Amino acid sequence: MVRTSDKFPGVEWVEGTGDFIKINDEKCTGCANCIKVCLGSCFEIISQKAHIKSLETCMECASCWYVCVEGAINFNWPQGGTGYKSEWG
Amino acid sequence: MNKEYDIIVVGAGFGGPVAAKLCADAGLKTLLIERSENVGDKVISGLTIPFYGFIFGPAFIRDGNPPFERPSDGIINYIIKDIENGIIDIDDSLRVPKPLSPIVAFGYNTYCKPFCQWEAKKAIQAGATLKTSTTVVDFIKEEGFIKGVITDKGEQIRSKIVIDAEGSQGLLAIKAGVREKYPPETISLADTYDYEMAKENIDKIFGYTVKMCWGWDEQKIAPPLGYGNGLMVWPYRNSLHFMQDQCLRTDQKIVPNLKKLFDEYHKNITSKLPWWKNLVAPRIKLRARMWEGFEIYVGLNSTLRNYPNYTNGMILIGDVAGLEGTELCDGVPAAWFSAEIAAEIAIKAIRANDTSKSFLSKYNEKIKKHPIIQWSISAKNRYNLRIAQREHDEEKLKKYIHDGWGLGSLTYFTTPFLRLAFLFIRDDPTILTKWMKMYFRYYQNWIYDFKTKTYQEKTHHRPLFKQSLFLTGLKLINLWVKLFSVFKKLYTKTLINLADNANSYLSKKLPKMEPRLLKLVSLMDPISEKLSKRLIEFVKKADPEIFKVPDYKRGAVHG
Numbered sequence A: 001m002v003r004t005s006d007k008f009p010g011v012e013w014v015e016g017t018g019d020f021i022k023i024n025d026e027k028c029t030g031c032a033n034c035i036k037v038c039l040g041s042c043f044e045i046i047s048q049k050a051h052i053k054s055l056e057t058c059m060e061c062a063s064c065w066y067v068c069v070e071g072a073i074n075f076n077w078p079q080g081g082t083g084y085k086s087e088w089g
Numbered sequence B: 001m002n003k004e005y006d007i008i009v010v011g012a013g014f015g016g017p018v019a020a021k022l023c024a025d026a027g028l029k030t031l032l033i034e035r036s037e038n039v040g041d042k043v044i045s046g047l048t049i050p051f052y053g054f055i056f057g058p059a060f061i062r063d064g065n066p067p068f069e070r071p072s073d074g075i076i077n078y079i080i081k082d083i084e085n086g087i088i089d090i091d092d093s094l095r096v097p098k099p100l101s102p103i104v105a106f107g108y109n110t111y112c113k114p115f116c117q118w119e120a121k122k123a124i125q126a127g128a129t130l131k132t133s134t135t136v137v138d139f140i141k142e143e144g145f146i147k148g149v150i151t152d153k154g155e156q157i158r159s160k161i162v163i164d165a166e167g168s169q170g171l172l173a174i175k176a177g178v179r180e181k182y183p184p185e186t187i188s189l190a191d192t193y194d195y196e197m198a199k200e201n202i203d204k205i206f207g208y209t210v211k212m213c214w215g216w217d218e219q220k221i222a223p224p225l226g227y228g229n230g231l232m233v234w235p236y237r238n239s240l241h242f243m244q245d246q247c248l249r250t251d252q253k254i255v256p257n258l259k260k261l262f263d264e265y266h267k268n269i270t271s272k273l274p275w276w277k278n279l280v281a282p283r284i285k286l287r288a289r290m291w292e293g294f295e296i297y298v299g300l301n302s303t304l305r306n307y308p309n310y311t312n313g314m315i316l317i318g319d320v321a322g323l324e325g326t327e328l329c330d331g332v333p334a335a336w337f338s339a340e341i342a343a344e345i346a347i348k349a350i351r352a353n354d355t356s357k358s359f360l361s362k363y364n365e366k367i368k369k370h371p372i373i374q375w376s377i378s379a380k381n382r383y384n385l386r387i388a389q390r391e392h393d394e395e396k397l398k399k400y401i402h403d404g405w406g407l408g409s410l411t412y413f414t415t416p417f418l419r420l421a422f423l424f425i426r427d428d429p430t431i432l433t434k435w436m437k438m439y440f441r442y443y444q445n446w447i448y449d450f451k452t453k454t455y456q457e458k459t460h461h462r463p464l465f466k467q468s469l470f471l472t473g474l475k476l477i478n479l480w481v482k483l484f485s486v487f488k489k490l491y492t493k494t495l496i497n498l499a500d501n502a503n504s505y506l507s508k509k510l511p512k513m514e515p516r517l518l519k520l521v522s523l524m525d526p527i528s529e530k531l532s533k534r535l536i537e538f539v540k541k542a543d544p545e546i547f548k549v550p551d552y553k554r555g556a557v558h559g
């Protein structure tokens, strides 16, 4: 299955990615760096911890992983053949 | 079933397929693995591939017909001092003058996907196997050697050498313990918009010129936070690519709220920047928006620059090896150069039956000696520019812009360029005519309409006589250069010496020479214009066959 998003035209997402980004609650300090750099609005903070709201508009840029200096974000690529794709990159 | 290859290349972006093709050309059993469903699905970029990538890069690209969108003949820099009142200075000194432009281009603007696909097809034609929809998650490690890869489907595929072309994040390289994660201040996040626009309008408003904007922070155009980043707009065939970018963290370790800033800046740019608001905005339609990080300052940090780029059984190329340029944010040429060098060393290692670190260290030696890679990863103008921004120092700001994206860049670039050019001429005297043919062939491709498979402007081939005259001319040049190459040793030494002194000579002379040079160019304008038309007519009407270059030999490795 392929999804699109009104917010971000020209991009498609193939489903079946799996949870390729995970947050380690124990390490997360709630600093919100990941929220600030995620243009896809994939994170939210609930009781001072980051949570993944949805990876449906994730562009796999890894910015969240770069800015999490606590090492609370476990970042992997989605399952092969899934996730975002575009003709216009 | 567990298969075995000589070489596994991970990642079919810009660098991977080149390495795979060259290894397959040499008769090695080669596998190219890509995590996306189709090659190029996930590659996001600007993008102008600078000319040096084409002339000093893989022969099959130089001598082929790669798909690109538009030649680029230079940069126009807008220095935004007061957006509300339209106070904007311009530096457009970096430009290939007519009659050479647009046939001799500064670079070629392109979408990533068709280009990477074109490269991957060449790798397949050479005999490499392509496996897509497959994410490599780890390596097979035995006795301190990388012996192959493990995929997300749990498959183990063995090889003698792995060439890692996974791109800048480097998840695999980190996992293998070759290098560490790059710090966020070295990575810039690029927010990219793709707009449709009619070709006639682009021809009129942009021509062949890339537009860049710089300015004071409070102008909220570019760059946010005085961080040496800018706004770039690339003209394509029937579309524009718009990119604003910003580092993920400042030197003061602050992570900016990029989500908010990018939206705010985008709104500001599109509603206030005069040429965008008046000329571009009424004529475009948004087609796509996406974002991706690129390694903007990795090369400036000596620890990061000296991270290993090889280990037992593995070589890193392109972005994962930290080879993206700091000024033009260009990484494609370095991905190609490093792919060629990696293939050359991997082939030798396999033939010598020695894939150890100590053998593969020859790769690093060559990377460290490559004049263009080393210049591009260590150029400092963009980095310095942000300090001038922070200090509101207009004189300095203009100097850095001029030295990075204006004619002043000649005082940095000429030595590495000439050095490499002379080495290429030494190794293959006929390269001069190959370069000429490349430019002509690429121009023909530009006027070719890929949708209808016809030339956009009518072409009827010149009478045979003129073509053969041209061909004879090329042959004479080749003959002359070949004859001259008897004195190769003598003149290479002299020329290299000349190259090495070029930057310092130009730094002294250019400030005085520049105004005269620009005046001369403008005085020549009427003649150049006429000459340019004639040259274009010639190239348009020429039989494409005459710009082809005979196929290079199988097994040849360049670099």
Ligand SMILES: Cc1cc2nc3c(=O)[nH]c(=O)nc-3n(C[C@H](O)[C@H](O)[C@H](O)COP(=O)(O)OP(=O)(O)OC[C@H]3O[C@@H](n4cnc5c(N)ncnc54)[C@H](O)[C@@H]3O)c2cc1C
Pocket (backbone or CB within 6 Å): A077, B010, B011, B012, B013, B014, B015, B016, B033, B034, B035, B036, B040, B042, B043, B044, B045, B046, B047, B048, B049, B050, B134, B135, B136, B137, B165, B166, B167, B168, B172, B190, B192, B243, B292, B293, B294, B317, B318, B319, B320, B324, B328, B329, B330, B331, B332, B333, B335
């Ligand atoms: C916004 C932006 C603008 C840029 N502008 C320019 C420009 O104007 N000019 C220029 O020359 N360069 C530019 N660059 C840089 C250029 O795009 C890169 O330097 C170049 O793509 C690097 O090539 P590469 O082969 O190293 O990696 P990439 O081209 O990134 O390719 C990596 C490939 O590996 C695949 N992959 C990654 N991990 C795995 C895995 N585990 N398993 C399987 N496959 C995997 C990816 O899907 C991808 O296809 C820009 C980059 C960006 C982001």
Ligand code: SF4
Pocket (backbone or CB within 6 Å): A023, A027, A028, A029, A030, A031, A032, A033, A034, A035, A049, A050, A067, A068, A069, A070, A071, A072, A073
């Ligand atoms: S950046 Fe890391 S530590 Fe900070 S909120 Fe996000 S996950 Fe938590």
Ligand code: SF4
Pocket (backbone or CB within 6 Å): A021, A037, A038, A039, A040, A041, A042, A057, A058, A059, A060, A061, A062, A063, A064, A065
């Ligand atoms: S990878 Fe990029 S788009 Fe995806 S969640 Fe992280 S920051 Fe957001």
